[in-house]
Amino acid sequence: MSTLEERTVADVVTENIKAAHIFKKHGIDFCCGGGISIKRACEKAKIDPSVLIGELQNLNSTPDRALDYNSWKLDFLADHIVNVHHHYVEENSPLLLQYAKRVNHVHGGHYTELAEIEELVIKLVQAMAGHQRKEELILFPFIKKLVKAEAEGTEVPSTHFGSVENPIHMMEEEHEEAGNYLKRISELSNGFTPPQGACNTYRAFFAKLDEFEQDLHQHIHLENNILFPKALKLEKTLQSN
Template identity: 80%
Template sequence: MTTLQERTVADVVTENIKAAHIFKKHGIDFCCGGGISIKRACEKAKIDPSLLEAELLNLDNLQDRAHDYNSWKLDFLVDHIINVHHHYVEESSPLLLQYSKRVNHVHGHHYTELAEIEALVTKVVQELAAHMKKEELILFPFIKKLVTAERDDSQVPAIHFGTVENPIKMMEAEHEEAGELLRKISVLSNNFTPPEGACNTYRAFYAKLDEFEQDLHQHVHLENNILFPKALNLEKKLKKN
């Protein structure tokens, strides 16, 4: 029986296109140079094959999405959003930029929509980076202060933006802008469907875009529908006391 390390990079990517993201992260060519074994590819890239194997085996361990997010304390929910969704965006953004540039460079002469897709990917990556920084430096710390004030039965801390409603409105508007950019990409890419006979890099790019959009939907849901309304209610409650 062939072990995972003995299988070729191309075979593993063909079986599960998401494996391409792992190979890409480690600098392993899964497209034109994918005909060698994983073990040999790791030797060339100076990577421990057992570590890469562990990542590949863990690829399809789906995260439990059945959490009762609505019951979580707001400070815990904030940490979850940062550690799961912000981390995902930070980790995925360089891959998306590399994929979009490469695919447009190689295939843009034939598929003219790729130039616009590359521009939109660059824009959404840049906007989300700035957006998440504002949340982590301004909004989220204040929400945590509200939680502390409730727990300690203390006063709402003074803030320069007046009320938590102001940064929340800004974040919601930016969520809508990011969502609109990804909607445009979805339309241009035929709902992230690569053309017939597309190479593995092209397929990996669209698979990553699809995954990125799905994560953003979950990310925005947790903020717009749970975190933000509860933060608004908590601030109002504390100001009444």
């Protein structure tokens, strides 16, 4: 048990994606804040580590092959992130903006927090749009070049940004920013809980925010904890050959 306590949250989720649901249930950040030990995460969340560890130990020790992202090739994983998570953000951002504007317009007089929520949704959508463009046009194509260089035994391709560490650092900072927007929205909305008697649009808005956050956590986990560390390692390996 003590060994599991000292492992990082990110490592456990990377090994078995099903663990993400347990951390989510206990309010533990497994994406941006996943670099700390389970013991420390439990201290911050004020929960008994033995309870969390018991649940983790009851998970199926063999991850679902379809979700074993840690075994995927980096170019394939990058494409998956674009096709699944980037597409989700692009498809749902306009809907979030419409919901935020409508609900604030109709109910903002009684629920004054809705004005700040709408403002945060606008910032979140704008931030994610620019962030994903940079990944698709700059970072991910370079990661694919690293994969190709390894396969063909050629040198690391030259870039205008130097090491892959530079754009990765920028992307991680932007992940933190997006996560903070959603964290504040969650605080203002009592964990995306609509008030009693809320209309269907109000309820749909908060349900979509909750769904958006869950997708973002998975999205950031795949990048921060799997794609980015492996890309850094691959670049170093190629440079040393």
